[in-house]
Amino acid sequence: MVGFRPEQVYLLMMLLYGGAALSALLLRKHPHWGNLTAHGLCLAAAALGTAASLLQLTVVEAPLRVSLLQSALPLIGVDLVIDRLSAFFILTLSVLGGCVSIYSFGYLQHYFGRRDVGLFNFLYALFILSMFWVLTAGNAVFFFIAWEIMSLLSYFLVVFESEQKENQRAGTIYIIMTHLGTSFLLVGFMLMFSFTQSFDLLAGSATIPGWAKDVMFILFLIGFGTKAGVIPLHIWLPYAHPAAASNVSALMSGIMIKTAIYGLLRFVLGYLQLQHAWWGMLLLGLGLVSAVLGVAYALMEHNIKRLLAFHSIENIGIILIGLGVSFTALAQGHALVGAVALAAALFHTFNHALFKGGLFLGAGALQLATHTKDIEELGGLIKRMPRTALLMLIFSLAISAIVPFNGFVSEWLTYQALLGSIGPGQAGINIIAALAVAALAFSGALAAACFVKLFGISFLGLPRSEHALHAREAPASMQLGMGLLAGLCLAAGVYPLGFLRLIDQVGVALTGTAIAGGLQGGWGTVSYPLAAAGTSISPPAALAVMVGVGLAAGILLRVLGGSGRERRYGTWDCGFAAINSRMQYSATGFSKPLRIVLRLLYRPGRELVVEEGRSPYFPDLMKYKVSTEAIFEKYLYDPGLQLINRFSSKLEYRVQTGSIHMYLLYIFLTMLALMLYNRLV
Amino acid sequence: MNPSSYILIQILTILAVAPLVNGIIRKSKALTQKRQGPPLLQMYWDLYKLLQKSAVVSETASWIFTATPYIVLATAVAAAVLVPVSTLIIPAGFPGDVIMLVYILALGRFFMMLAGLDTGSTFGGMGSSREAMISALIEPSILVSMLTVGLIAQSTAVGEMMAAMKLVTAPLLHPVYLLLFLALVIVLLAETSRIPVDDPATHLELTMVHEAMVLEYSGRQLALMELGAAVKQLVLITLLVNLFLPHDQLLTMTGSGAVLLSVLLYLLKVVLAAVGIAVIETSTVKLRLFSVPNLAALAFILSFLGFLQYFVLGR
């Protein structure tokens, strides 16, 4: 690497992705080789990306500018800017992309002969490339173009299996919502240009008046919020993620929604420079609501991928809580709290990509083995797919923020940041921060409940259907991809200091304050100075104590009680004999207490159909169906859609008369109006 | 004090005293009901008896079932390390704070819920789903109240919080601490599965929450689960009494004599707390499952009000 300049590494990376796309297209007739080369090249590109971004974060100081295309049209050029913020997100993209590529070696083999795998890989490689461009765009026009390409490619990937109706519907909702958000971004960019006459993202925003900055903030918030899945702009997520193939879902949930976080950081923190504290408080409030509602809806799902999609909404909420605290603190001038909160948000972004990506990959493995996405039909898979089960367990523990995995460290940092933002004399912020602490605790406990349900119903107990009886372990490449992610989860949990030092470099670049000094504490410890006294946690020490106690207990038991005899027998059945799988708890039953407690939110609908047998006390068949009401769609979007439909049909009668003369008249009037505008302005 | 001797003292004290707390509670309950009740050391004998017996494991169960008792005990003991029995023995800069405490206990609870589902029995699933609901409703109260104390003490490390509370005269007469104490009493009852949230002595499966999850365990695995639950109970009691009834400021001497006296005073407080729990258990009834949210809402309000009284209303 010595002779290479950093820019060349990134160019090579782009070439490799392009090469992967091309080779996938060329080798369509030979799916096996096409798959191998495409993902092999993607893997190489990902490795390069990891190395380059690590280098950028640790060694290289100044941002890199790479100018690819200078066209004759002013303001339109393809130039990339890779500074520390971009490098961090590229690191996340590359790590996740690499593991997903390894996974795809085995996963896509099941599609050979049934689907056009070459086309799929072509779209896939270009999708990653477009995300790379979004993360490194240097001017707003190129950012917009890359954003659009990313949305379009992900749409094609979502509707790849387009013969199923729900996939079509998912794609439609997705493309409409994402374009809605993008239009807000467009207005924001146009405002940007009208005040500064330039699209350069690294330039200053000093010439923009205060009110315009507020308006731009709201526009960017809506635009990026739609892509991130913030409530109430989230309705596309639960449709789009389940419709796509699992490796694409992993990428979408792991990275694509994080590009919105990148956008918020780049535009609001970097460009608009945080005018007011209420910006941060708005983000905090939105994050709070998304965290609680996201996991509340996830609890009620029993389609694995929809469940995971709702969980992404929850985690975006947690990231927004961190960002909100950071923005508020930085706007008020509390640099240390702001830097810690920023570090918490960025670390959670990275962690979420790891464990959510892993969970989607595991869901794909489950789907391949059992041909169903419904966890009510699974069960007992821990004996048939032991390694996948272990990996899914690790990811479930990580996402529930359980010691000693990485989710815990980022939530701990978020808590500390919230505490740091509470101080005397600011009633509004104190109340929202306390509510955010309560919301984090509540969503964490609900997430644990949800993943106990997911893991317990899918993997434990007796198989509930034929699907689960004949499941087989996933192929080795899929296990390797997931295993790498799981290993990283554990590593980030046990040695968070290394990752936090990297993130701190990003924080220094953005805010000018380093927290690495406060993050001392030796190997494996993270300490955060809250005023004078230091608070530190040491996940590896806790892990060591737990393992030590476990071993000591085992040894002591052997000494005190002799080698214990264990007898295997059927589960206790109250003497009725023949427990079968229908008697165990189902997913719907598991979440019933919470469904009843939160019934004001869910408004569950119940249907009970009973076929009586010889006596009303011994029915032949009972069918029970429970459903939760989609509040946002019913009360927010449907009325809006009806309004638009009514307006459009009225307009249709008046305007689209079908007469050629009217249409010519419209063109004539428009030309006159434009010429008048030119005269007046 | 260096960390390894601190850890040793903590683990030994808490492991030794935990079954005694259960004994005191049962004896007190029996005395209020005009019965003689089991001897105070009954749980030690019970644990010893269970160790001798062989275990029957369900055929449906997997490695999670056999691993859970060790994990439950390990997490309870790891939590015990974080809550000092006396402020005189805390080593400087010991890592670990109250948030870590909550999430270490969450690990034990996660595996206990999984073990309930592992055997494919209905009662286990029922216990797990009820436990999921109760723990989800109680967690906000724990964190808001602990973090309020942490904010006042300017640190979330448990040792630092205890040291800061030592300087407050009569915490229970101070409105903020009184509110947080009441909230934490409700949390203690919920987390240790005591009346009014769950009955630890019930034989009816339909009324069980914690007992339903350990229903399938026998032999030494049951001993580990029971011991783990007792250790967790003592950890929460220690947190409560050492924060809100600090005793170390009454000691005037120094040296190892002071440490011994401090630990003895701590044991006295634990006995008082155990009797208090027994009194609460005998004077209330177990709530219907769907009345538990009312209690949880009350606990949350108490802790949130405590936060408000301090940070918004300005004390």
Place this chain on the structure above:
Amino acid sequence: MANYLDALSVLILVSSFVLVANKRISSYIATFRLQSLLIALTAGMMGLQSLRLEGRVDVLVVGLLIVSLKVIYIPNLLNRTFAQVEYRVEKDFFLNIPLLVLICCGLVVFSYFSISTIAGINAGTINMQVVNSVSVVLIGLLFMISRKKAIGQMVGFLVIENGLFVTALFSTHGMPFIVDMGIFIDMITAVLIMGILVFRINEKFESINLHELKNLRG
């Protein structure tokens, strides 16, 4: 001393939360009794202090009045009146209890935001006590709104009166005696009339569910 008053004001607020979280008729009356006892304690402590410092006994007398009326006489009266009514537990609510409790918490925040703008109030101690007491008034009113049976309205009215009394007590450490007497006489009259009316309604309609009074529309 100020610390005890703070703790008492907080406990009075907590008792009003406990009142909202309850479903049993006997618990309503018992919680009201407890709240009145706490108020009597507050008045007693203030009375002792004013006796020591200024030699006035009126606050102490007021405290004793509260004990005899609100702790002993009125709860017993309520218990006797409602001993003849059929039910013991309320099962039917407009909004479920946890939501009501959370709304009450919002009321506390709201009364803080409203009162903190009054000039001269920000003298630390008085601020918190006054906010707590005004919240008791609001919570009493919410209790009246949220309960369907007549006992809810009666106890709610009494809690509102408690809250007003304790607001005045905390902000002025004692009102003119004649004002206190006037309030007490009003309150006794209202309770007696309500008690008699409820008895008659129960006799006539065999139910004291006020929600069904809607049927009496003309």
